[in-house]
Amino acid sequence: MVAVDIGGTDTKAALVTGTPEGVTAVKHSRRGTPRPVGPILDLVTELVGELRQSSEHPVDAVGVVVPGVVDEVNGIGVYSANLGWEDFPFAAELTQRTGLPVAFGHDVRAGGLAELRMGAARGLRDAVVLPIGTGIAGALVLDGRLYSGGGYAGEIGHVDVGHGEPCGCGQTGCVETVASSAAIARRYSIRTGRPVNGAVEVAERVRLGDQDAVAVWHEAVDALARGILVLATLLGPEAVVLGGGLALAGDLLIEPLRDRLDGLIAFQRRPELRLAALGDEAGCLGAALLAIDMLEDR
Amino acid sequence: MVAVDIGGTDTKAALVTGTPEGVTAVKHSRRGTPRPVGPILDLVTELVGELRQSSEHPVDAVGVVVPGVVDEVNGIGVYSANLGWEDFPFAAELTQRTGLPVAFGHDVRAGGLAELRMGAARGLRDAVVLPIGTGIAGALVLDGRLYSGGGYAGEIGHVDVGHGEPCGCGQTGCVETVASSAAIARRYSIRTGRPVNGAVEVAERVRLGDQDAVAVWHEAVDALARGILVLATLLGPEAVVLGGGLALAGDLLIEPLRDRLDGLIAFQRRPELRLAALGDEAGCLGAALLAIDMLEDR
Structure with a gap:
């Protein structure tokens, strides 16, 4: 099948083969995502073709x-502020344009499904797959199934963890305002007056002992640990699987995060912290799994 | 069947008839809960007999x-600090003592199951049933099923909502430290030096315009609204069903709570606030439903 992951920056597509237990991308394609929804549909149709x-x-x-x-x-x-649609019938439109059955889903939950079936969450009953990129949202694996809450579930990036900074969503203290990749880069630049090329560069400076980078990183880890604590308190997951661009920092992220969480946790079930296995291909692989499941259900 | 709800203060038992869709208690019995687990087992065995x-x-x-x-x-x-057990095999022990098959469960989740099958959450797919008593914990109804998270789920009473007061659990800012029935009574007494007979009496004083009672009530409503906001952000429930002793306050609780939540909510799915239908019988009725389900599964 063909899998497409429409992102805020790029749209990734892949030719995928496999079974409900695991899929492989045999050919990739990637383009900048246009705006608004009309040109996006044109692009998806073209990539599929x-x-x-x-x-x-x-x-x-x-x-x-x-x-x-x-x-x-x-x-x-239903809604994307960034990509500019509201109540748009993607599955119906793309079925018509491609002449193929279309499975339609959510990028983060589809990525979580891929990690559950063939990645770092395999075999777990209760887990949160947490990609950290421009924003932060989690895929909730509960009793072995993805939970969507009518499309609204998993917005851990917008839980107030008390740091007081305003968020674009209208609330204050949101996890992602200090802990997303975008926030780490932005807060380092504001603090030092030096522009950086993303959170990866801030991570490099942390490794070199740059004290401003260390401070920004520390605040990000603290907010993220407090967010994970809320997940542990409400859902008791066996593991939290960290993904997205920020997880590429590996031990630099996961070790202080584990320490901070240990310092915060009281009676809660202590979630194991793991790194995601599928990288930025997770969304595409998850989209392919949705398509396979749809065909099996028929 | 016989249903037993072992509580921190009282143990309630009932003779119950019905189906998986609904049960009725035809005879009740209630005793003070002894300590530790040996005398509790004796009491349960006696009540069942x-x-x-x-x-x-x-x-x-x-x-x-x-x-x-x-x-x-x-x-x-697995654990109850209040009632004094750790890893105690209730189902096996009580099966041996009574000679009957025993279904064993969690009081809050069983109460949630009863509200889901035959009470205020009937027909909902995603909901949180939230009894507010000595403490606060929620039964999470997700995709129409109770979610337990290995026994750890639903501890919304111990999410930090930023008021800074210490909680018995070792954390600070917990919802239940200012919003439980026990906390409302305690905080009013400390504030005024006047002992009160529970949150019900504080509620009466709110109705009479006592400004200290109004302040304590207002803080409870704020903490509860912030807790419900976290539930909305992570789980997107269609409704939150308020139960326990505090819900007996009715409109005095639910109206300011709705207003406060309206003021806090941003992009989240707005949960309907409802009052529980089954009162303090919910745990017993839920225990009976667990027993019926167990027999049906055989």
Whole structure:
């Protein structure tokens, strides 16, 4: 099948083969995401057409995932401020354009599904898969299934952890305001007056002992630990799987995060902290799994 | 069947008839809960024996629910600080003593199950049933099923909402430190030097315009609204069902709570606030439902 992950910056597509237990991308394609929804549909249609043509076997379905609030049952993109749609019937439109059955889902939850079936959350009953990028949202794996809460679940990036800084969402103290990759880069630049090329560069400066970088990193780890504590208190997950760009920092992230969480936790079930296994391919692989599940259900 | 709800103060038992969709208690019994676990088992055995003897029909099973951390799958009371047990095999012990099959569960989740099947949460897919008494914990109804998180889920009473007061659990800012019935009574007494007979009396004084009572009530409502906001952010429930002693305050609780939540909510799905339907019988009715489900599963 063809899988498409429509992101705020890039749209990734892949030709994918496999089973409900695991899939492999055999060919990739990546383009900048246009705006608004019309040009996005054109791009998805084009990517599906190209990958379909290049396939040795007939393509039998398409899986598409998007950010924002997503109604997976009815195939509707309910809301994305960033990409500019409201109540848009993606599944129906793309079925018509491609002539193929389309499975439609949420990028973070689809990535969580991929980590659950074939990645770092495999075998777990209760887990949170937490990609940390421009924003922070979690895929909630509860009793072995992805929970969507009508499309609204998992917004741990917008829980108030008490640091008091305003967030674009209108609230204050949100986890992602200090702990997302974007926030780490922005807060380092504001603090030092030196622009940086993302959180990766701040991580490098932490390794070199730059005290401003250390302070910003420390605040990010604290906010993230407090967010994970809330997840532990409400959901008792066996593990939290850290993904997205920030997880590329590896031990520099996970070791202080584990220490901070140890310092905060009281009676809660202590979640194991793991690094995600599938990198930024998780969304595409999850979209493919959604398409396979859809075909199996028929 | 016979249902038993072992509480921190009283143990309630009932002779119950019905189906998986709804049950009725036909005879009640209530005693003070002794300590530690040996005398508790004696009491439960005695209550089951009495109710069984008084029944016109043969009793085919027992349902027992307890507070604390509960392993429902293996029938084990994992931990209760208040009642003094650790890893105690309730289901096995009570099966031996009564000679009947025993379903064992968690008081709050069993109460949530009763509200879901036959009370204020009936027909909902995603909801939180939130009894507010000595403490605060929620039963999470997710995709139409009770979620237990290995026995650790739903501890919304111990989420930090920023008021800074220390909690018995070792954390600070916990919802229940200012919003539980016990906390409302305690904080009013400390503030005024006047002892009160529970949160019900504080509620009466709020109605009479006592400014200290109004201030304590207002702080409780604020903490509770912030806790419900966290539930909305992470789980997106359609409704939050308020139960326990504090919910007896009715509109005095639910109206300012709705206003405060309206003031806090940003992009989240706005949960409907409802009052529980089953009162303090919910735990017993839920225990009976667990017993019925156990018999049906055989």
